[in-house]
Amino acid sequence: MILVVQWNGKGLNQGTVELIGGARQLAGGGDEVAVLVTGPGAREAAAAAGEYGARAYAVEADLDGYAGEAYVATLAAACERIRPRIVLMPSDARGREIGPRLAARLGGAAVTDVVEARRDGDRVIWSRPVFGGKAIADVVLKKEPQVATVRPGSFAAAEKAGAGPAEVEVLPAAGTDRPLRRAEVLAEAEGGVRLEEARVVVSGGRGLGGPEAFKDLEELAGLLGGAVGASLAAVDEGWAPPERQVGQTGKIIAPDLYIAIGISGASQHLAGIAGAKTVVAINKDPEAPIFEVARLGVAMDYRKVLPALIEEVRKLKAG
Ligand SMILES: Cc1cc2nc3c(=O)[nH]c(=O)nc-3n(C[C@H](O)[C@H](O)[C@H](O)COP(=O)(O)OP(=O)(O)OC[C@H]3O[C@@H](n4cnc5c(N)ncnc54)[C@H](O)[C@@H]3O)c2cc1C
Missing domain, CATH: 3.40.50.1220 (TPP-binding domain)
Structure with a gap:
């Protein structure tokens, strides 16, 4: 199983459709592809993944008010259930925070800022920029699950599979015994087109x-x-x-x-x-x-x- 994670339930992101495309490429017909969406509206957003032939999971709780711990605990519990071999998530601030922590929690390995990935037999070779983008390093992870944060535009978007909405399995948010809460939001995202998705x-x-x-x-x-x-x-x-x-x-x-x-x-x-x-x-x-x-x-x-x-x-x- 290759699991794609999306952080908000505001419809299925273009970035997620690209990650589904990447997951298919890495699966090579072998693995199933699933999408897990978190946050209010997650169920509807996840259902849309069915149109791309992916299985769908949703955590409808709003995890945003907490520090990353709630995401790590919730995703770790979801991964215990779904048992992915590979987890793909966006290389945004949250992905870069959560990805490595999730991998550590699950006994796997992480790679961040991936710009390309390819299969080489049973291995996946992940490419990521180093030295401020002056060189590209190829990375092979030796433990599973392999958790990768992927930059936008790294994979071609998945094609629609001619299927309808997926049946969504709703998973619970995991509690956290660390009472970390976000105290203040210093800058509120504005309306309009999201910078990460703007053409x-x-x-x-x-x-x-x-x-x-x-x-x-x-x-x-x-x-x-x-x-x-x-x-x-x-x-x-x-x-x-x-x-x-x-x-x-x-x-x-x-x-x-x-x-x-x-x-x-x-x-x-x-x-x-x-x-x-x-x-x-x-x-x-x-x-x-x-x-x-x-x-x-x-x-x-x-x-x-x-x-x-x-x-x-x-x-x-x-x-
Ligand atoms: C660890 C680290 C991380 C960093 N991360 C980032 C990052 O994420 N993003 C980032 O942007 N920077 C980052 N920086 C800073 C980066 O090194 C530069 O200092 C910064 O990008 C400069 O911003 P600037 O081009 O707006 O300003 P300047 O370098 O001051 O350039 C201003 C430009 O405007 C031109 N200009 C002036 N007046 C006019 C005019 N009237 N009409 C047309 N052109 C004009 C000038 O010719 C000049 O080329 C980082 C630095 C470090 C050390």
Whole structure:
């Protein structure tokens, strides 16, 4: 059995459909694939996994109010029941926290930040970036279950299997005797398109010079049906909330189009967009490293470019 985990019950995520695709690839027809969704709405979201031919499990309790311990305890109990050989989960902040702890709890092994995986006989070879994305390490885990956190865009999405919704087995949330509770949420996720799932991301850096320009970025992202991202420098300045940060210590994303405005392209920032299909950069310094990864670049003050770009996109949409 290969188990795919999704953290929220707001429908079946695109990321989960990719992980189901990855699970199928690793199963090679041998293993069954199952999806476990946690959180309110989990049952409906899990049922949709049936359309991709996967079995479905749900934990409907809201585990978010607690520290990671509740997730670890609940997933460990679920894995005792489901007995997966491999567990795949997103490589977001929660996955990177929970994955290794779950593996340790189950006596298995973990690998984080996977960007590719393939079968080699009975083994799975997991590939993950190291040294800030400058090299790729191939990893073989010697214990099971193998728990892997996977970056978005690493696997092709699963095809629908022509089946209807799955019958969902509802599993209980496991209690925890460690009374850790989240005391305060410092930044609330905003509405709109989720950064991790957006096909278009318009990102701003220190070069924007202040918070006002982020409103223009919001406008452009809105017109393109995308989300706004930011560099660490812009977050540190307080111009964008921390959940918008893209990069090694922020979100790892793989949009079709990444527009970097006033971002120099430090390796730690680029580590977050290695999976982006097309990078467009606006930066007044023609020597900025962002141009090395950009397919299209404008070496100009963004103040001259951005209003015209917004205007042009608006016209295209209207016409
Ligand atoms: C351990 C570690 C982890 C890190 N993790 C991250 C991370 O996750 N994400 C991240 O982003 N960074 C991260 N960093 C920080 C990273 O090294 C850079 O400092 C940061 O990315 C710089 O942000 P920036 O490009 O916005 O700012 P700068 O490097 O200051 O670049 C600003 C750019 O804007 C351009 N510019 C200025 N004015 C204009 C204008 N009017 N029009 C057009 N262009 C203009 C400049 O030419 C310059 O290239 C990390 C660093 C460390 C040490």
